[in-house]
Amino acid sequence: MKIEEEIKQSKFKTPLQKALLNLIYTANWLQSKQQDFFKPHGITATQFNILRILKGQHPNSISATEIKSRMLDRNSDVSRLLDRLAQKNLINKSTCPNDRRAADVTITENGLALLEKIGFTVDDNVIALNEHEAAELSDLLDKCRG
Known part of the structure; x- marks a missing residue:
């Protein structure tokens, strides 16, 4: 899913701002996925x-x-x-x-x-x-x- 849909925001000041927000969002998403993966272990x-x-x-x-x-x-x-x-x-x-x-x-x-x-x-x-x-x-x- 595109970052615009994930955070319900379609306007960004620059492509760099969009990339930075996408990177932060994705890092948090990955941490959540890892928590779910390791919990049963x-x-x-x-x-x-x-x-x-x-x-x-x-x-x-x-x-x-x-x-x-x-x-x-x-x-x-x-x-x-x-x-x-x-x-x-x-x-x-x-x-x-x-x-x-x-x-x-x-x-x-x-x-x-x-x-x-x-x-x-x-x-x-x-x-x-x-x-x-x-x-x-x-x-x-x-x-x-x-």
Whole structure:
């Protein structure tokens, strides 16, 4: 559905304003779709992002600071998210031997199993673009960020 129909507005000052509003609207739409997708699995999109980061490090550990630097949403409260994932037995946290204030984090077998169960269907089923269109969109978004 076109942005004009979604927000019931047909006039925009410029094509750039229309594109910006469309981008904001679509980002919120995607977040809502992700929430709906992850809810039955008992995690959030942000927790999924952390599990993917940890899977990429597996079997090595990684610090919470490094996790935060790799996250899609860097404004997240990583400590709280890690505590929740640990409570669900999806990750292990241990005190870093070199710095007692830091934690070493690894993904558990349960975390790996959950990622396997979810698979990457979240990526495939959210937006209706073919591979060429997806690559073009990604390039345009990179250009937006300058």
